[in-house]
Amino acid sequence: MNEGTSRIFCSVCREYGRKHRRNPYGNEGSRNMQMSALEEHNNSLLHKEALRLQMASKDKSLPIVERPIYVKPLMSKTAGSIVEAVFRRDPHDVEFIQSVQEVVHSLEPVLVKNSQYVHILERLLEPERMIVFRVPWMDDKGEPHVNRGFRVQFSQALGPCRGGLRFHPAMNLSTAKFLGFEQTLKNALSPYKLGGAGGGSDFDPKGKSENEIMRFCQSFMDELYRYLGPDQDLPAEDMGVGPREMGYLFGQYRRLAGGHFQGNFTGPKIFWSGSSLRTEATGYGLVFFARLLLAEMNKELKGLRCAVSGSGKIAMHVIEKLLSCGAIPITVSDTKGFLLDEDGFDYVKFSVLRDIKVQQRCLRDYLKSYTRARYFENAKPWNERCDIAFPCATQNEIEQSDALNLVNSGCRILIEGSNMPCTPQAIDILRKGKVLIAPAKSASAGGVAVGELELNHEYNLMHWSAEDFESKLQEMIKQTYEKSIKEANNYGFPKDSPEALVHGGNISAFLNLAQAMSDQGCV
Numbered sequence: 321m322n323e324g325t326s327r328i329f330c331s332v333c334r335e336y337g338r339k340h341r342r343n344p345y346g347n348e349g350s351r352n353m354q355m356s357a358l359e360e361h362n363n364s365l366l367h368k369e370a371l372r373l374q375m376a377s378k379d380k381s382l383p384i385v386e387r388p389i390y391v392k393p394l395m396s397k398t399a400g401s402i403v404e405a406v407f408r409r410d411p412h413d414v415e416f417i418q419s420v421q422e423v424v425h426s427l428e429p430v431l432v433k434n435s436q437y438v439h440i441l442e443r444l445l446e447p448e449r450m451i452v453f454r455v456p457w458m459d460d461k462g463e464p465h466v467n468r469g470f471r472v473q474f475s476q477a478l479g480p481c482r483g484g485l486r487f488h489p490a491m492n493l494s495t496a497k498f499l500g501f502e503q504t505l506k507n508a509l510s511p512y513k514l515g516g517a518g519g520g521s522d523f524d525p526k527g528k529s530e531n532e533i534m535r536f537c538q539s540f541m542d543e544l545y546r547y548l549g550p551d552q553d554l555p556a557e558d559m560g561v562g563p564r565e566m567g568y569l570f571g572q573y574r575r576l577a578g579g580h581f582q583g584n585f586t587g588p589k590i591f592w593s594g595s596s597l598r599t600e601a602t603g604y605g606l607v608f609f610a611r612l613l614l615a616e617m618n619k620e621l622k623g624l625r626c627a628v629s630g631s632g633k634i635a636m637h638v639i640e641k642l643l644s645c646g647a648i649p650i651t652v653s654d655t656k657g658f659l660l661d662e663d664g665f666d667y668v669k670f671s672v673l674r675d676i677k678v679q680q681r682c683l684r685d686y687l688k689s690y691t692r693a694r695y696f697e698n699a700k701p702w703n704e705r706c707d708i709a710f711p712c713a714t715q716n717e718i719e720q721s722d723a724l725n726l727v728n729s730g731c732r733i734l735i736e737g738s739n740m741p742c743t744p745q746a747i748d749i750l751r752k753g754k755v756l757i758a759p760a761k762s763a764s765a766g767g768v769a770v771g772e773l774e775l776n777h778e779y780n781l782m783h784w785s786a787e788d789f790e791s792k793l794q795e796m797i798k799q800t801y802e803k804s805i806k807e808a809n810n811y812g813f814p815k816d817s818p819e820a821l822v823h824g825g826n827i828s829a830f831l832n833l834a835q836a837m838s839d840q841g842c843v
């Protein structure tokens with residue numbers, strides 16, 4: 321029998337479809353198979369949504385959705401129906417649906433091999449618990465305000481939840497679900513027995529006084545504390561939440577819940593990163609991951625040009641670690657634009673940059689000290705000549721045109737700091753451009769590792785040194801890398817293919833979760 325493949329094309333979604341075995345009954349039979357697959361696709365909700373958006377963009381009287389749902393290239397019937405069920409349940413959860421599509425796409429060979437995983441995956445895609453609550457607070461003038469708080473405890477199948485809190489005006493339930501889902505897989509890929517959660521608030525800490533931030537954090541915790549605890553869920557940092565906010569959140573948590581959990585707490589650092597390497601860990605881990613990938617290619621980081629986006633906790637610690645490895649970080653960015661220093665930052669320049677950030681000044685101020693540098697307003701750093709890209713700002717920060725720029729600017733490795741930094745269209749371009757992608761699920765899991773070390777009783781007794789932490793972190797990063805490569809190989813993705821780590825990581829994490837869920841009666 322001819323084992324070749326043929327493909328179908330949907331002119332609305334503008335994507336090539338699922339591969340078929342070539343029909344043994346000749347061209348006519350093959351055409352029939354293609355037609356029935358196309359018909360099946362045309363009847364799917366995802367296709368109908370694409371059609372609706374296409375019409376809305378032509379007919380100005382129809383409302384246009386701000387960020388339309390991207391319809392992934394046609395999947396197998398099973399995978400497509402899993403995504404469709406998620407879409408049908410919550411059609412407006414754009415970020416969540418995007419991350420589900422990416423993961424389901426990776427899992428297609430797993431679902432084909434063993435159909436019992438279909439039900440487990442369907443179960444997994446519905447969060448265990450979603451908490452949405454009111455957060456009232458007073459500003460310094462005595463004016464009342466109300467924000468919305470979220471915590472999505474996505475899965476506790478492997479252990480108690482861990483996951484970030486994000487304070488950002490664009491925060492919503494879809495983002496909390498997407499962050500919780502990504503964190504669940506990230507934790508499942510780590511060597512620790514942990515569940516995953518995500519959450520935060522649409523509160524914007526920018527421009528608020530210390531007292532306003534403290535009052536907000538206290539009010540936020542007034543509601544959330546009842547769902548937290550070391551055996552239940554412990555929050556961590558994410559965008560807009562750093563050591564200061566974690567300190568205020570922990571203080572209020574301790575006041576409200578301390579009595580309930582006496583004996584369970586191993587110390588005040590329980591989820592307060594006041595004096596450990598928790599804040600540094602994610603950024604450092606990204607650089608360790610890059611070093612590991614390069615070592616596999618018999619290369620080193622030294623002398624490589626690195627484009628970094630963002631200038632927050634992750635980005636700044638990436639730059640710090642890149643400098644110590646002899647690499648050349650050349651950019652940082654924020655919501656207003658990006659800063660380029662063609663000669664690269666060094667330790668002295670980095671301290672100038674750090675002062676600018678601490679004083680919350682504009683990145684442009686760097687030019688006052690270093691006139692050869694340039695600042696580009698409303699632009700992203702992906703058009704600059706570089707070997708490695710470290711997106712460390714926010715989801716979907718790399719769009720199709722940015723991916724094209726990256727490929728053309730010589731970038732060969734992309735290390736994801738932010739969760740889901742690339743749009744699906746960007747991933748297609750990167751894959752075709754043979755850019756190796758290190759997914760956030762494995763590369764940015766450093767925070768999870770150090771969080772667990774902090775909780776470790778041994779650590780509290782022994783006060784590990786920074787070197788001890790770093791070697792533990794490197795060990796953990798290596799383990800996630802090896803697990804991802806192993807499953808990529810098992811499911812036929814060559815080790816050096818651009819998405820081997822993405823698919824291998826998703827498969828390894830899912831199999832770990834699926835085993836636990838199945839053992840527990842799937843619950």
Ligand SMILES: NC(=O)c1ccc[n+]([C@@H]2O[C@H](COP(=O)([O-])OP(=O)(O)OC[C@H]3O[C@@H](n4cnc5c(N)ncnc54)[C@H](O)[C@@H]3O)[C@@H](O)[C@H]2O)c1
Pocket residue numbers: 484556557558559560561602629630631632633634635653654655656712713714715717737738739764767
């Ligand atoms: N903090 C953690 O422990 C952690 C762990 C894993 C992943 N992440 C992810 O890393 C990313 C950065 O987190 P962080 O903790 O550094 O946050 P942060 O709040 O400290 O910094 C975020 C940075 O991104 C910039 N930024 C935000 N939106 C942007 C946009 N639309 N365009 C350009 N720049 C933008 C901000 O100006 C800021 O410099 C997030 O996507 C987060 O989910 C964080």
